[in-house]
Amino acid sequence: MISVVINTLNEEKNLARDVASVRGLADEIVVVDMESIDNTREVARKLGTKVFTHKKEKYVEAVRNFMISKASGEWILVLDPDEEISPKLAKILKGLPRGGRKDSSGVVVADYYRIPRKNIIFGKWIKHCRWWPDFQIRFFKKGYVSWNEVIHAVPMTQGKGLDLPEKEDLAIIHKNYSSLEEYLAKMNRYTSVQAEELLKNGYVFDWKDLIKKPFREFLGRYFAGQGYKDGVHGLALCFLQSFSELVLYLKIWQKQGFREQEIKRSEIKNEFGSLIKELRWWLRKELTWLKLPKWR
Structure with missing residues (x-):
């Protein structure tokens, strides 16, 4: 079972696109809302997601572990509300837990995966400036990844990790700063x-x-x-x-x-x-x- 977990704060305009991109991948979609004052929670419920509330924080790393705790799946994909995935990446991720690289005993080698992220800034994919491939640890077996509650912290991992190829169609699409x-x-x-x-x-x-x-x-x-x-x-x-x-x-x-x-x-x-x-x-x-x- 794969759970997709998404954090939100006043994201009523972005959430539907984010959720639509993971429909073919997720067995469960969990939205953790940080006290939005718009209609984010209502939109999330209409989209059929499981909705939880967390107090508002200054940055998302402080909420990551809470988000993971609400997921039922053995495997978890973490997304931000301004991110989405391509159909090809969804297909690749769906195959990894069930048919990923295995050792001689048939056990999946990787416990977590680093995924490249394509940052769209001011309307353009930024391919340099240290913004690509911008690998993110976002897909993992529950219990193998956790976050320090420090801004922009790299998550703590255990077990073995693998990188997906640095390809545009295998990247998380991050619609970053628009203005x-x-x-x-x-x-x-x-x-x-x-x-x-x-x-x-x-x-x-x-x-x-x-x-x-x-x-x-x-x-x-x-x-x-x-x-x-x-x-x-x-x-x-x-x-x-x-x-x-x-x-x-x-x-x-x-x-x-x-x-x-x-x-x-x-x-x-x-x-x-x-x-x-x-x-x-x-x-x-x-x-x-x-x-x-x-x-x-």
Whole structure:
């Protein structure tokens, strides 16, 4: 038996599409709603799903284990309300528990599967910027996967896992940020939670992180992650994710009372000098056609 579990918060417009994509796969569809103020729960019931309520949380990882506990199936697929699966992926997943890879004794080898995820951001599939293949542990035998209640936490696993191939038609389709307003709203919420986590773990604000963290986030996504291959979408997204890092460390500075720190001119020169060298290295590595003036 396969259970599909979906978390919701004001998702009356998205839920039907999500549920429709798993009809051919699921023996049971469980919706866990976080106190929606729209008609999400009513829509879920009309769609024939089992509906449970959980208190509203700032991020979904805090609800994952509760969702799993409400599933009756031996195998579970976890989806978010802005995700869906293709008919081909549904067919593959349906076959895995009953006829997946087996050892000589006939026992299924994998206890959980990592599935690639296709992120649609601002209307375009982002194939670079470290957004693909974006493997997610979402299909597993009950009892073999659980979540730490930390934002964007990687789930804890036991047993053996396998990766599905990095193919578009085998990916979870994630209709991610559709507007700048949506991105900025989520960024504001996520960075507040991340700031609290860093402070809880003993982080003390250092002004240098206002320079290093955003700059290296951009380099890592635009050059190492080849974000430039995604055109304007890639450039914009890499800058936005760099900006998220800046906001995160500014929020920590705020939470620690906007304490002043001495900044020496020599330190500024060293910080920017080091980062400019990194930038030039990436420009030479990834954009070999670019003629660079000498930096002094």
